[in-house]
Amino acid sequence: MTAAAFKSSAEAAPQSGARLLVSTLERLGVEVVFGYPGGAIMPVYDALAGSKLKHILVRHEQGAAFAADAYARKSGKVGVCMATSGPGATNLITGIANAMMDSVPMVCITGNVAQGLMGTDAFQEIDILGVTLPIVKHSILVRDAADVPAAVEEAFHIAASGRPGPVLVDLPKDVQFATTSDDYGFHIPNETSRIDHDAVAAAEAAIRAAKKPLVYIGGGVKIGRATEALRAFVAATGIPQVSTLNALGTVPTDAPRMLGMLGMHGARAANHAVQDSDLLIVVGARFDDRATGKLAEFAPNARIVHFDIDASEVGKLRAANVAVVGELKDGIEALTTRMAGGPALDIQPWVEACVDAARTGAYRYDAPGEGVYAPALLKEVSEAAGDAFVAACDVGQHQMWAAMHCRFSRPEAHITSGGLGAMGFGLPAGIGAKLADPSATVVTIAGDGGFMMNIQELATLKRYGIPLKIVLIDNSSLGLVRQWQELFFAENYSEIDLSDNPDFVKVAEAFGIEAFRIDRRDQVSEGIQRLLAAEGPCLAHVVIDPRDNVWPLVPPGKSNAEMMEGS
Amino acid sequence: MSNTIHIQIDRADGSLQRLIGLVERRGFHIDGINMADEGAFRRISLTIRGRDAGRCMENLGRQIDRLFGVRRIGNDIIQSEAA
Numbered sequence: 001m002t003a004a005a006f007k008s009s010a011e012a013a014p015q016s017g018a019r020l021l022v023s024t025l026e027r028l029g030v031e032v033v034f035g036y037p038g039g040a041i042m043p044v045y046d047a048l049a050g051s052k053l054k055h056i057l058v059r060h061e062q063g064a065a066f067a068a069d070a071y072a073r074k075s076g077k078v079g080v081c082m083a084t085s086g087p088g089a090t091n092l093i094t095g096i097a098n099a100m101m102d103s104v105p106m107v108c109i110t111g112n113v114a115q116g117l118m119g120t121d122a123f124q125e126i127d128i129l130g131v132t133l134p135i136v137k138h139s140i141l142v143r144d145a146a147d148v149p150a151a152v153e154e155a156f157h158i159a160a161s162g163r164p165g166p167v168l169v170d171l172p173k174d175v176q177f178a179t180t181s182d183d184y185g186f187h188i189p190n191e192t193s194r195i196d197h198d199a200v201a202a203a204e205a206a207i208r209a210a211k212k213p214l215v216y217i218g219g220g221v222k223i224g225r226a227t228e229a230l231r232a233f234v235a236a237t238g239i240p241q242v243s244t245l246n247a248l249g250t251v252p253t254d255a256p257r258m259l260g261m262l263g264m265h266g267a268r269a270a271n272h273a274v275q276d277s278d279l280l281i282v283v284g285a286r287f288d289d290r291a292t293g294k295l296a297e298f299a300p301n302a303r304i305v306h307f308d309i310d311a312s313e314v315g316k317l318r319a320a321n322v323a324v325v326g327e328l329k330d331g332i333e334a335l336t337t338r339m340a341g342g343p344a345l346d347i348q349p350w351v352e353a354c355v356d357a358a359r360t361g362a363y364r365y366d367a368p369g370e371g372v373y374a375p376a377l378l379k380e381v382s383e384a385a386g387d388a389f390v391a392a393c394d395v396g397q398h399q400m401w402a403a404m405h406c407r408f409s410r411p412e413a414h415i416t417s418g419g420l421g422a423m424g425f426g427l428p429a430g431i432g433a434k435l436a437d438p439s440a441t442v443v444t445i446a447g448d449g450g451f452m453m454n455i456q457e458l459a460t461l462k463r464y465g466i467p468l469k470i471v472l473i474d475n476s477s478l479g480l481v482r483q484w485q486e487l488f489f490a491e492n493y494s495e496i497d498l499s500d501n502p503d504f505v506k507v508a509e510a511f512g513i514e515a516f517r518i519d520r521r522d523q524v525s526e527g528i529q530r531l532l533a534a535e536g537p538c539l540a541h542v543v544i545d546p547r548d549n550v551w552p553l554v555p556p557g558k559s560n561a562e563m564m565e566g567s
Numbered sequence: 568m569s570n571t572i573h574i575q576i577d578r579a580d581g582s583l584q585r586l587i588g589l590v591e592r593r594g595f596h597i598d599g600i601n602m603a604d605e606g607a608f609r610r611i612s613l614t615i616r617g618r619d620a621g622r623c624m625e626n627l628g629r630q631i632d633r634l635f636g637v638r639r640i641g642n643d644i645i646q647s648e649a650a
Contacts, residue, residue: 133588
């Protein structure tokens, strides 16, 4: 029993633990649950029938976890997935790790064998609480049916508060069956974030002393619902910005002083601005190695002002000269107020140099040849879909092309497996995002490698008639691995050939999904129109040259100042 | 240099494993453990040292602080003979 729980009623009619789980989810406002039944969670599935919850039956538990993750990213609510014990639970693991790495609020409910059998190697018994300890924000093993409501409410609170993350609730089968008249609730602790105003004043002083300040925007801004606050700050001060992969769209990618993504596949202007800057204002970012390149040479002349809700991120990889720990929205708003109360910054030469570099270094889309140029196609998809565009990306070259070339007008428009880099994310993520926001034009952008990892979820699309659009960029190989083998392993192409892929159009059609092929540049515009106009789910199979690489590139282990350019 | 940290944790399933796992995963050797019962809590003292010079004890403390059901009480720095 959790210390914060209270007994709200002892008079209620007896209910099973499974029924209490379902009624608690309903009370918490959950609308959609992604899952897959099995032996140790059957009482919960019995209680689900007739509930207000919409259960989406996926075809593999990993699909449930990824869909719940993307549902949370798009809606801002807690995503919920459930699975049975043993293999059902272990199949959730990659999705749980994905949510942990990108700080996504998610509650994962697993059945387990009855408590008397736990520890006996019972059929489908896995210590899922133990297995998932390093990849959850928290986990709760519920040992008494009366504790179910409090445990679930606590799980939701922990998942969504502070720095969000996944919380596992493990329910042994006897707890699901047991009946209780007790109904405990969870007292949500009253946590008020207090911003250290001396630190904000120090941040202001650092900014006023800087000649070359730059904002390094991380995914925490979106998560902390601080997008508007950050936009107001950059509008008020005119400081140029760079974005991490997970923050794209926080400031619209076509905004005048947004220099683009930093890091390994970042924009040249963004990386050079970071290297030149004398002050980095880091907001909800964590100095990931894909963003920083060789850490010792990252932003060598810059002082650091670090805003984060998680104190353990401050100084983890790069010492901060000023740290403002707390809700980003409060911290940034306080800083904007202070900045607005003083004179305008005198940074015009720096801003002009940054903006000029971004303009002269802008990506070009005039690649020679008749073949499809994926960056141009992805750019066109995003522009054709407009502000309704939401990309649910898989992992690989297409993911980097989408990040570099698509237009994102809001951070929720870009859903990607950033920290974990989990292939197979794109299709189930598209399902979750579309269910979270039916009005959005959700486009799954996948490669042929990752698409095959969760291709079974085409059946989920068909079953629920989810009008997801899929752009499958097929280079018949594991492109990003192939690119590294070409550049850094002396063209020793090892196990990257996927030229025996199935005919993806036929595969989609076999699942009952409209599909067509694009293999020439002159088919692109018409193909995009067809894809976006389709009433139901639709797949565009886009064939590209396996030799196409992602450029520019910071070689692994090198400084971001050393970008390579391809031919 | 080794360091002893004192932690109070609740008795929930997995809490001990959660704490020990975090310390090792974040790059610290555990040289000694002491544990005593305190009613609904356990009090644990861990003597630890970083696996390499890049491991920051302060940051580990903040990572322990953010675990649920875990409360860090304090730490004593011990100059070990090896250091």
